[in-house]
Amino acid sequence: MPTVQLTPLSELPEGSVRAFALGGRRIALFHAQGALYALDDTCSHADASLSSGEFDPDELCVECPLHGSLFDLRTGRPRTLPAFEPVATYHTFVQDGMVFVEYID
Ligand code: FES
Numbered sequence: 001m002p003t004v005q006l007t008p009l010s011e012l013p014e015g016s017v018r019a020f021a022l023g024g025r026r027i028a029l030f031h032a033q034g035a036l037y038a039l040d041d042t043c044s045h046a047d048a049s050l051s052s053g054e055f056d057p058d059e060l061c062v063e064c065p066l067h068g069s070l071f072d073l074r075t076g077r078p079r080t081l082p083a084f085e086p087v088a089t090y091h092t093f094v095q096d097g098m099v100f101v102e103y104i105d
Contacts, residue, residue, distance in 0.1 A: 001102045006092075009099050012036075017062070019051040022103055027090060029099065030073050032057035037073035038090040038101050045069060045083035 006020050006029060017030045019041045026041035028051035037060070041051050048066035055062045060073045069083035076089040091102045 001104060003100050004103050006099045006101055009094050009097055012099065015055075015057045017051050017055050019049065022101075026051075027101060027103070028062075029092070029101070030055060030057075030062070032060055032073060036092040036094070036099060038092045039071065039073065039076050040087040040089075042087070043069070043071075043083060044078070044085040044087050050087070 004022060012018055012029060012031045014031050017028055019026050019028050028039050028041040030037040039050060041049050043050055043064045046066055048064050050062050050064060050071060053063045053065040061070045061079060063070050067082050069081060070079040071087060072079055076086040078084060093100055
């Protein structure tokens with residue numbers, strides 16, 4: 001699986017999120033509770049950017065800014081309607097202070 005370098009970890013402090021364009025899609029990268037979570041940035045319900053939504057690091061979820069579904073950062077699954085399909089999740093790791101994602105377009 002291809003590995004893509006995203007950002008220095010120092011530029012993604014605990015409790016923050018950033019989106020990255022990779023190939024034909026965008027990936028949202030969250031830093032919460034000492035871990036990194038990478039999800040498709042586009043909501044599974046309609047065209048909204050999850051990285052623009054309200055992110056709750058304590059609950060490990062993000063609220064879609066368009067219709068309010070809560071997505072679990074660990075699984076990409078919606079916890080609430082109207083979204084009912086998950087968004088894709090990606091494995092991340094840190095090496096020498098850089099964040100990498102394993103990604104297939
Ligand atoms: S676009 Fe995300 S819940 Fe509708």
